[in-house]
Amino acid sequence: MATERYNNTNKQWVFYNADNHIIREANIGWGGPNLYFPAVSTCTALVTVLTDNTLLGAHFDKMLSVGDVDVMLDRMLQRKADRSVDHLAVIGNMTYGDNDGTGFMSAPQFQGTQQLLTFAKKLGVTGVVSSHDQGQKANKHYRAQATGERGVLLYYADVTYLNGNPITFDRDKTSWLKQTVTPLRELY
Numbered sequence: 227m228a229t230e231r232y233n234n235t236n237k238q239w240v241f242y243n244a245d246n247h248i249i250r251e252a253n254i255g256w257g258g259p260n261l262y263f264p265a266v267s268t269c270t271a272l273v274t275v276l277t278d279n280t281l282l283g284a285h286f287d288k289m290l291s292v293g294d295v296d297v298m299l300d301r302m303l304q305r306k307a308d309r310s311v312d313h314l315a316v317i318g319n320m321t322y323g324d325n326d327g328t329g330f331m332s333a334p335q336f337q338g339t340q341q342l343l344t345f346a347k348k349l350g351v352t353g354v355v356s357s358h359d360q361g362q363k364a365n366k367h368y369r370a371q372a373t374g375e376r377g378v379l380l381y382y383a384d385v386t387y388l389n390g391n392p393i394t395f396d397r398d399k400t401s402w403l404k405q406t407v408t409p410l411r412e413l414y
Contacts, residue, residue: 251287264395267365312353312376356407380405
């Protein structure tokens with residue numbers, strides 16, 4: 227499993243904490259049967275299941291621009307290679323809109339259900355598209371697990387706080403609960 231982050235200064239992709247299956251804000255990751263998305267509050271997590279039953283995902287920070295998201299999606303297309311996407315799930319905050327209108331979720335193609343359609347079209351989804359909108363006030367960790375049947379199970383855990391500060395994410399010390407998702411009825 228590898229995790230990458232785009233370095234805007236150098237205009238290149240760099241490995242970021244490779245082999246840990248944890249996808250932090252503004253990162254993409256791929257491979258393996260599990261991906262983890264810590265502290266999704268005003269962010270959006272995207273996970274896809276490829277035809278070889280591996281996962282490919284991204285963690286979109288609310289302040290990313292449309293251009294930043296496009297760069298991340300283009301890199302996901304490269305990592306997807308000749309495999310198709312059998313399942314795409316979007317989880318987290320799907321309703322954020324910043325006052326300045328500079329964040330990607332302020333753009334029409336990334337608002338509400340249209341966001342699902344935009345991701346599905348860009349990544350060439352041939353199967354299921356599903357989502358869970360946690361709203362703007364939640365702060366959750368998410369785990370995606372490939373089922374081996376070109377499907378995905380999603381789990382969540384509330385972010386834990388101690389003295390008002392979030393405790394550092396540890397995937398092995400987290401109690402996971404199954405996250406239900408809603409399938410999109412029509413893709414296009």
